Amino acid sequence: MAITRRELITTIAKAGGTAAVAVTVGTETLQAETETTRIPSAAVGLLYDATICIGCKACVSACSEANDTPPDTRADGLHQAPSDLNDLTRNIIKLYKSPDGSQVSFVKRQCMHCLDPACAAGCPFQALHKDPESGIVFWYGNRCIGCRYCSITCPYHVPRFQWVGFDPVVTKCELCSKRLEKGLKPGCTSACPTGAVIFGPRPVLLMEAKRRIKENPGRYYKDKVYGETDNGGTQSLYLAKVPFDDLGLPELGEESVPAKTLRWQRRFYQYFAIPAVLYAGLVQVIRSNLTGYEEEAREREKQTGLRAQL
Amino acid sequence: MASSEKPERTIQSHLEAAGVSRRDFLRLCSVIVATAPAGLALTKAGSAAEVASKIGKARRPSVIWLHFQDCTGCTETLLRTSAPDAAHLILDIISLDYHETLMAASGAQAETALRQAMDDNAGKYVLVVEGAIPTRDDGVYMELAGRPAVQVVKEVASKAAAVIAIGSCASWGGVPSADPNPTGAVGADTVISGKPIVNLPGCPPNPYTLLAVVLEYATMNRLPELDELRRPIFAYERVIHENCPRRAHFDAGRFAYAFGDEGHRQGWCLYKLGCKGPATRASCSTRHFNEIPGVWPIGIGAPCLGCTEKNVVWRMSTVETVPIHLATPPDEYPPIYSGTGSIKAGAALLVGAIAGAVGGASWVAAQRFRSSEEAGAERIAVDRAHLEKEAEAAKREAREWKKEEAAAAKEEAVEWKRED
């Protein structure tokens, strides 16, 4: 029985349309819950003030020590001189100089512990997982397959992969969780001599940042705390006097990267409703086409005397 | 310098009797505070005056100083202070009851003096050992009054309250223990057991370190905190590299590469010349020698030899660079974005070759399509014709074979009939 294109489309539309619409509408209300970024109950983070930082790099040494990582001396064999975050460097101080040399600022780069992390959204088996209480994004080696998707999806390019050896790991700041368990502060904040980077609960840090902005008008770029709502909110907050984009912190808007880019993907696969509907439709169509095809094949078999090739 | 007086008076009263000015004494105490700003109970109070009052209340500690395989440099370092009164002052504070270099006696008198000092202060004196102790061949390579050094040191230590091994030789063997170590020279702590021992390695070590340790013992009745090699932590915790005045040059990558070159003249870092600072624990980089700032090896442009460390000095070549165990960031900053990646020639050639091969093959194939359009159909026809011919031949063969089979079967049937 030949099925025309029109019949095919109407079949799928009838059989699946109502269901699909219902599911999509239903998911809109459900999606609303998953799409607004949830702030963890005991969210902790860092507040880095680039106007106080003197670029001493004590935090870089302290980070290596706190995480039991050997210092990265691959550049010249003598100094711990990584040029960027890498598999031995979870925290780095970079220097920004404006093209005309008038503006200078240090910036401390480490994991931003986003409220809706793109790395965790992309990780196939949830090897990168945001702790629901502290909000720290941890890497679990027993689930990581080493696909490096996290280093591509992270808008701040934080997770770094180990490029040598047969057992590579993904390295990034985890807010010295082992020290936190002992009641200590993270290595970088403990070593900072000027208090440029401080540790605390996120609401407290936000309050502190806003207080500094209020008490120092004109000191901070656009009176803005980077990370309050950027990329859906991050737990590492930044204050600076030069544009954040120049420091390597891109302008991402208020929606997190996963929410912004994967919206339709998430809706399409919600509960596998739409794929299931498509599958049912396809089975119907193919079954009806298959019978016609088989009949023709049998006829040809009789004509030529050769076994049918299905 | 041995005094037959029993040191019962306090240091304060003794100094007063000796006519030492309070200013000189306070000056010495401030040097002690500078020597050990942390790590000593004595200097925990902080100010020189407080230290002075603590020292003043204590009794003059009795010190017996033995020499073994030494060069007497450690004694000289105690005496060669640039302010001569300081040396006298030191010797007024401690009661040096036996010292072969400094005492007037010799021979049998010296023997008696030692015996006397030991008996008078038994269990209370501090034994300072200078020089290594030979142990090979029952210790015959150094004898004191006919007795092997090993025996002497054990005997004198047996009645001491504490032992201070001053200098690298006494701490771990020093120069005499360099390869091939013919005399079996070892440090004091190898030979002495059962007594608290403090090692003060160095060649020579800072005299104020010795003074601080002795005074800590005298005033607080305890020895300072020691590390696993029995060195006081307040003086031997950090490596030279950590506090070196030339560290900024190291961090900035400014090195002297040959003696007398531009970098050397500018006072740049001596790491590339073989400075053992990064591997040597000592206090020389903060406390220079002879109380004159800048008078210390690196300060005058001579790379550190690592004289306190057993595994460094006389084991490593002087020009050999030592690995940095705790690397720290340099005096440079990475930019916000750093460039990575480059195009390797070999890979580029390979990719180009593949692209060229694919393109070329496609073009050639397309051409053959064009030319084979005409030829193809005929070729098929030709092949078919040939095969058809062969098929006909086969059919004929099969028919003939069938005929033969039939004939043969008939004959067989006839034969069978015949047999029946």
Next chain:
Amino acid sequence: MNAITTSQFKAENRWERAVPVFGFPVVTHFFLFQLALALVAFVLTGYRELAGLGPVSGMTDAFGWGIWKTFNVMVLTALGSGAFAVGIAAWVFKREKLHALMRMALLTSFLAYACGLALLAIDVSRPWNFYWILFPWQWNMHSPLAEVAICMSVYAMIPLAIENLPPLLERLWYFDSRLRPGVEKIEKKLHSVFPYVIALAYLLPGMHQSSLGALMLLAGERVHPLWQTPFLPLLYIWAACFMSFGCVAGTTMLCCMVWKRAMDMEVLDEAARITCGLIYGWSALRLLDIAFREQFGTAFHFDRFAGVFWLEMLLILGGGYLLQRSLRTHEKDKMFLGYVLSTLGGMIYRFSPTTLAFRPNPQALYFPATIEVLVSLGFIALGIAGFLVAVKRFAILPAPLYEWHDMASYFRFRRPYIRWTGYFKYGFFGEDEKIENNSH
């Protein structure tokens, strides 16, 4: 020379049956060269497993994905979407003529997916943790990469493999009469589940080919705006459709030319028509989308991104144009070139967002290392070698009916000692087979 030759439209040139390629040995210089490349790739893979990714590839922190994931997985599986695209055209949209190409499509798809999955396994650096695929609660269904990995593995191992069974079973049926009852039982079972398997074989590629596009959505601004669009999944799967048509039809044309088979222009015209339509539709969508996002100006900057963009569009549209011309004038060379160009353009398109159009930071550059290229090439060579063997041992390449009979004669007369190619026992003008057919 370019005139229509009537022989092309003779009834005897119609593709009625898939026939194994006979008369050409499997072991040729070309085949051995492919095996040598594959061997080199195996050795280098061993080195890669021990040494890590840094020494064997040009991948760095900036470019975390080299050419293995982006070329062998993203591009080659697009070429291998023939089972999906040609299949949907044949089974769902009832393009009867395309059934002749189905076996070729299935074989090329299987080999392309095998190559892609092999390289996915090699590229992934902690493969021992892949067992989590068996625990659905640990899957991150928000992740496009999870969807790709799981879907692709399931697809290649189940529906695609099952769809590739018929030629195998057919050969077994001809090979030994003792196997026939078993073979027929399996075939009956297959037929009963065919609709479900085929439907799955169309659903799953639809899902993961579009998810391959969704992968780079998460990279956001780092993909150049000429490529980055919310329509990326749709554009990817659409490109997979016309690329795979090009791959299947082009490969079939090439095989027919090399092994001197007749080409059925009706089927090829049908395929070309569909491909043309797909190409024009895709190009329209892409250009409209760029215009809508007001990014068309960037196509006129003098940088490498604009260069790649124009290269892609020229190749794809040029290919489409050539295909259209060849429909009118029936020139096989134009048709073939049209397929090649449009497929190449599609390959570059699918490859760009991860490498050519990816700008993680203004300074970073990526170029594959020699070992990386050799491994990629070696596994492709393995696929080609597999194809050569399969096409000569199984009935895959379509041909007119007389080819079957010629094959039977060939084996009967030229190589009667090859007993294990059971094809030769039957098909001698169909006489004996008729007898066998009456038995069931």
